[in-house]
Amino acid sequence: MAECHPVGYQWVMEARERGAKVFHIDPRFSRTSATVDRYLPIRAGTDIVLLGALINYMLSNGLDFRDTEDLDGLFSGYDEETGRYDPSSWAYEGDVPGEEEPVEGGERHAEAAGADSYGARGAGASATPPRDPTLTDPRCVYQIVKRHYSRYTPEMVEELCGIPPERFHELAEAITANSGRERTTAWVYSVGWTQHSVGVQYIRAAAILQLLLGNMGRPGGGVMALRGHASIQGSTDIPTLFNLLPGYIAMPHAYRHGGLDDYLRREGADTGWWGNRRAYVVSLLKAWWGDAATEDNDYCFGYLPRLTGDHGHYATVMGQIDGTVKGYFVVGENPVVGSANGKAQRLGLANLDWLVVRDLVPVETATFWKDAPEIETGELRTEEIGTEVFFLPAASHVEKEGTFTNTQRLLQWREKALDPPGDCRSDLWFYYHLGKRIRQRLGDDEIDRPVKELTWDYPEIGERRDPDAEAVLREINGRAAGGRLPASPRSPSPPGSPPRS
Amino acid sequence: MIRQLKGEDGRGRAARSARTDALRPHVEEAETVARSVCPYCAVGCGQLVYVKDGEVTQIEGDPDSPISRGRLCPKGSASRQLVTHPGRQTKVLYRRPYGTEWEPLDLETAMDMIADRVVRTRRETWQQTYEGRQVRRTLGIAGLGGATLDNEENYLMKKLYTALGAIQVENQARI
Numbered sequence A: 001m002a003e004c005h006p007v008g009y010q011w012v013m014e015a016r017e018r019g020a021k022v023f024h025i026d027p028r029f030s031r032t033s034a035t036v037d038r039y040l041p042i043r044a045g046t047d048i049v050l051l052g053a054l055i056n057y058m059l060s061n062g063l064d065f066r067d068t069e070d071l072d073g074l075f076s077g078y079d080e081e082t083g084r085y086d087p088s089s090w091a092y093e094g095d096v097p098g099e100e101e102p103v104e105g106g107e108r109h110a111e112a113a114g115a116d117s118y119g120a121r122g123a124g125a126s127a128t129p130p131r132d133p134t135l136t137d138p139r140c141v142y143q144i145v146k147r148h149y150s151r152y153t154p155e156m157v158e159e160l161c162g163i164p165p166e167r168f169h170e171l172a173e174a175i176t177a178n179s180g181r182e183r184t185t186a187w188v189y190s191v192g193w194t195q196h197s198v199g200v201q202y203i204r205a206a207a208i209l210q211l212l213l214g215n216m217g218r219p220g221g222g223v224m225a226l227r228g229h230a231s232i233q234g235s236t237d238i239p240t241l242f243n244l245l246p247g248y249i250a251m252p253h254a255y256r257h258g259g260l261d262d263y264l265r266r267e268g269a270d271t272g273w274w275g276n277r278r279a280y281v282v283s284l285l286k287a288w289w290g291d292a293a294t295e296d297n298d299y300c301f302g303y304l305p306r307l308t309g310d311h312g313h314y315a316t317v318m319g320q321i322d323g324t325v326k327g328y329f330v331v332g333e334n335p336v337v338g339s340a341n342g343k344a345q346r347l348g349l350a351n352l353d354w355l356v357v358r359d360l361v362p363v364e365t366a367t368f369w370k371d372a373p374e375i376e377t378g379e380l381r382t383e384e385i386g387t388e389v390f391f392l393p394a395a396s397h398v399e400k401e402g403t404f405t406n407t408q409r410l411l412q413w414r415e416k417a418l419d420p421p422g423d424c425r426s427d428l429w430f431y432y433h434l435g436k437r438i439r440q441r442l443g444d445d446e447i448d449r450p451v452k453e454l455t456w457d458y459p460e461i462g463e464r465r466d467p468d469a470e471a472v473l474r475e476i477n478g479r480a481a482g483g484r485l486p487a488s489p490r491s492p493s494p495p496g497s498p499p500r501s
Numbered sequence B: 001m002i003r004q005l006k007g008e009d010g011r012g013r014a015a016r017s018a019r020t021d022a023l024r025p026h027v028e029e030a031e032t033v034a035r036s037v038c039p040y041c042a043v044g045c046g047q048l049v050y051v052k053d054g055e056v057t058q059i060e061g062d063p064d065s066p067i068s069r070g071r072l073c074p075k076g077s078a079s080r081q082l083v084t085h086p087g088r089q090t091k092v093l094y095r096r097p098y099g100t101e102w103e104p105l106d107l108e109t110a111m112d113m114i115a116d117r118v119v120r121t122r123r124e125t126w127q128q129t130y131e132g133r134q135v136r137r138t139l140g141i142a143g144l145g146g147a148t149l150d151n152e153e154n155y156l157m158k159k160l161y162t163a164l165g166a167i168q169v170e171n172q173a174r175i
Helices: A006-017 A047-060 A141-149 A154-161 A165-177 A199-212 A260-266 A273-292 A295-303 A313-321 A342-350 A364-371 A373-377 A427-441 A446-452 A469-476 B018-022 B079-084 B107-124 B151-164
Strands: A023-025 A038-040 A187-189 A223-225 A327-331 A354-359 A388-393 A402-405 A411-414 B032-037 B046-052 B055-061 B093-095 B126-130 B133-145 B166-171
Touching: A038 A165, A047 A141, A047 A154, A047 A165, A047 A199, A154 A165, A187 A199, A199 A223, A260 A273, A260 A295, A273 A295, A273 B151, A295 A446, A295 B133, A313 A342, A313 B133, A313 B166, A327 B107, A342 A364, A342 A373, A354 A364, A354 B107, A364 A373, A364 A388, A388 B107, A402 A469, A402 B151, A411 B032, A427 A446, A427 B107, A427 B151, A446 B151, A469 B151, B055 B079, B107 B126, B107 B133, B133 B151, B151 B166
Parallel strands: A023 A038, A187 A223, A327 A354, A327 B133, A354 A388, B133 B166
Antiparallel strands: A388 B093, A402 A411, B032 B046, B046 B055, B126 B133
């Protein structure tokens, strides 16, 4: 962190000056290691053992954190009659929650985590699972977790991670002492976890540990990913990912979902925040198809294309090689260098009908037809590659306005400093004007209706007719069923429902 | 030099000359300054972008940013070079099928040609049903984006691709 995110690291150093204890767990000694209270070298790939042993330490010593005010699983402000919370008892000083803000929890908040491979809300679990408030039933989650993690002992940590027991205990005692009513512990990780073959297990183990210690949803707690790119978080929240629609709404699946009601019934439980998912989905559909989206036609839910399996990056490359994929847009990315198996990437590109690359410089993905290693070896010949290639120069970050979402999910607006040079344009310009041209070319066929009826009327600014990024940003909040833009992103009202109180 | 030999502090008056007195900071001459955000990692440090005569003359840390308090790392400090470096391509390039060289192409023509290809490929590869189930999609068009795209750009891309029925949409965020 000290080397790759030095400006973010100033806050770690400042916290340490104020008395925070900082551990650095890494196989490699770096500038970060040199500036912390304790550096723990760890054998690469053994993080599950260390985290598991910490979980075991908490559970077997009864150190897991129970509610702040001992309210039998409830937090402050709970109203037994309505089953809801009054947030005023724990809101920040001076923060008056909006009247329409839906506040739910307690018994109704029982959403299960689960198959998020096709969405973020997990499986549609029962809202009323069997419960054991004493946490002693051998089949309750608490006891299962306890049994499972009992195998991870300090001795195992020493043997597999290479961390001696006294160092392990120092760590375990420090995170225990710094979690609880008055203090929190944060875990910070990066691609050392996410790009490991068992990265998901690492992060889930850290999440279990933080939940046990009461470090979730509290200032200074949590499990924080240090993101490597300016808006990699935004690219997930407002995704250009095959399995998600904006706001972690799942793309519908041909085998799992029929109409809108069927989709909503299968995509998550009716509890927690995702219990509002009908409002989220409808507001997205209204934003996209405007007046064409009505209650009678499922708000154009049928216009959404259906998935039938994995349509990810590598499946796409295999589709290029087998000839299914004919046209490819590559925008600010260089897969022949940056993705795994560059040769497969290049063979895929060489088999396309057309390729559009947008970047600041002609990257290897744009020039593969003349300088691929396979040209040198004779596996590909420039004269035999039929791919038509368009390279369109892009605007840099100072030549357009818009937002990045940073590593802590803060949206920051960038002002435009000057116009981009020559033919350089923002990707916003490109997709907006491409969409306009496509719409002009379509007829009245049924398959063209989703594009023809799409809302695509952003204000155009200046000589180059840049679409107004602020108007797009506003639309990201969605539209209410009646068509209006929401006054507050916190107040999605399901169609036909009375205002929340 | 004489002043330094006489024992004056080499960091003060002794180091000054007519040339150093004439030096002015880039930012002083700037015509406009825009508040931006560093394009590299996701810490999100604030940047001040100084412009004169249609050129970026300097990029510095923004002291008003609560994230970075005016600081930039060496990479962020050098981000002016990302914007102004001479290797940057500013004209459209076109490579025709089986072609051996880039050719120039007008931006408007390129946009029309790309739109024609999207419409044609979409129609030729349209799948209304798959194994008896309605899918309304094309597997003939795919997209891959980097993780420095703006939120607004990602949104518009996904919106257009989805309306077209192109489902193979990916981003560095997964890779």
